[in-house]
Amino acid sequence: MPPYEGLVLGTDKYCAIFEFGSSHTKCGFAYEYTPRVFVKSEIYVKRLDKVMNLMEIKDENDLYEALKSFVEMMYFRYLAINPKDRKVIICESPFYSTLFRNTLIRVFFKHFDVPALLVVPQNLMALMTLMISTGLVIDIGYQEAACIPIINGVTLISSSKFTDLGSKQLHNRIKEELIKYKSEISMIEGLRSVREDDLNEKIVEDIKLKTCFVCPFKRSLLLKKSLTIENGESKYTVNEGCPKDVKYPIFGDRILTIPGLVREAACELFFEEQGEELNLIKLILNNSRLSNRFT
Numbered sequence: 571m572p573p574y575e576g577l578v579l580g581t582d583k584y585c586a587i588f589e590f591g592s593s594h595t596k597c598g599f600a601y602e603y604t605p606r607v608f609v610k611s612e613i614y615v616k617r618l619d620k621v622m623n624l625m626e627i628k629d630e631n632d633l634y635e636a637l638k639s640f641v642e643m644m645y646f647r648y649l650a651i652n653p654k655d656r657k658v659i660i661c662e663s664p665f666y667s668t669l670f671r672n673t674l675i676r677v678f679f680k681h682f683d684v685p686a687l688l689v690v691p692q693n694l695m696a697l698m699t700l701m702i703s704t705g706l707v708i709d710i711g712y713q714e715a716a717c718i719p720i721i722n723g724v725t726l727i728s729s730s731k732f733t734d735l736g737s738k739q740l741h742n743r744i745k746e747e748l749i750k751y752k753s754e755i756s757m758i759e760g761l762r763s764v765r766e767d768d769l770n771e772k773i774v775e776d777i778k779l780k781t782c783f784v785c786p787f788k789r790s791l792l793l794k795k796s797l798t799i800e801n802g803e804s805k806y807t808v809n810e811g812c813p814k815d816v817k818y819p820i821f822g823d824r825i826l827t828i829p830g831l832v833r834e835a836a837c838e839l840f841f842e843e844q845g846e847e848l849n850l851i852k853l854i855l856n857n858s859r860l861s862n863r864f865t
Contacts, residue, residue, distance in 0.1 A: 586649060588641075589661040589692060590674070592625045593712035593737060597644050600659065607648040613640045630669060637677045645682070653682035661692040663709075664718075664727055693718045693725060706857050708850070712737045715840075717853045731857055733848040735840055741774045743839045744782065747832040750805065756825040764826060773820055777828060778836070781816045785834040793835055806835050 585600040596605035611624045613636045624640060627633040645653050658678055662671065671689075678684050693707040703723040709716045715735045719726045745766065752763045785793070789811070796808035813830035820826050840850040848856070 583656055585657045585659050585688075586645075586651065586653075587659045587661065588644070590624065590666075590670075591663075591711060592623070595624075595640075595644070597649060599649075607644075609644065609648070611640075613643075625667075625670065628669070630673060633669065633673045634677060637674055638681050641677055641682065653678075653684055656684070657686040658684045658688070660687065660689045661695055662689055664691050664693065664725060665716075691725060693720060694723065706854065708854065710736060710840075710850075715850060715853065717857045719857050729857065731848065731853050733850075733853055735847075735850060737775070737778075740778060740836065740839055741771065744774050744778055744832065744836045745769045747836055748826075748828065750803065751829050751832060753829060753832070754827045755820070756827070758823065768820065768824075768826070777818060781818065781828050782833050782836050784837045784840075789834065790838060790841065793838060806831055 584602075587596075587598050587600060587605075589596045589605075591611060593611060594608045595611045596608055598605040598607070612621050613624065614620070615622050615627065615632055615636055617632055617635075622636070624633070624636060627636055645651060660674070660678075675687065675689070678687055693709065696707045696709075697703065697705050697720060704721050705719075707718045707720060709718065713734075713736050715733050717731045719729050748764050748769065749766060754761050755764050755768060792811070793806055793808055796806050798805055798807055808831070813833055815830050816828045816833065818826045818828050842849060
């Protein structure tokens with residue numbers, strides 16, 4: 571049976587699905603393979619007179635008003651549906667705060683008067699796509715990466731492992747590498763090296779999505795062998811086999827050259843030794859041993 575069939579059987583009005591993340595929120599409809607839209611989890615808070623991330627709002631009244639405005643935007647600007655006509659599915663993280671979860675549900679029922687609402691753990695939904703009930707779910711978010719073991723449909727929250735590796739750290743790495751390797755910006759006045767104020771969060775995120783990638787294992791070993799320490803700074807010195815440089819337009823009239831070495835080396839962040847911190851490989855191996863005891 572296709573996912574959510576019991577909720578939508580006998581109607582052509584498929585459920586609206588929402589997933590709220592610390593950086594982006596996704597929404598769409600059941601029976602569609604991808605979300606309709608990804609939106610920054612940010613909204614203007616009138617009382618504080620500033621734009622805030624939804625997860626950072628701690629006052630209950632402010633959070634209620636912010637979620638009300640945010641969900642309203644999702645419904646009417648992106649989904650273009652009447653909230654009263656559609657059942658709702660919320661894919662939630664098991665690590666949402668109680669305040670956020672309760673306020674979100676209150677907004678959907680009290681303000682939007684939805685006919686029905688189902689809250690499902692997003693880690694279980696990841697296994698549902700494979701039609702299995704036991705596995706390790708790796709969730710690489712904005713702030714951190716989590717490895718969550720699930721045994722026969724039961725999430726072992728107490729055995730979940732975390733590490734401070736996420737999109738935020740990757741963005742910082744890309745910015746540092748571009749400055750370290752003195753990437754050039756072409757302007758009307760001529761060429762100059764990139765500066766920190768040239769690289770805001772939006773630009774770095776777009777660079778990550780459009781130009782960076784995880785290199786093959788053999789290539790990553792070569793990069794690791796070429797890693798040297800100069801004046802306390804780590805630097806890759808490999809010169810052969812690098813992908814092509816990419817010309818990336820910024821601010822309309824400037825062209826940033828992104829070196830091929832930065833494109834392939836930035837994502838090595840997830841596999842490097844992190845001292846006391848777990849990298850992605852150790853995160854998986856530690857939980858794999860735990861899961862084997864139950865299977």
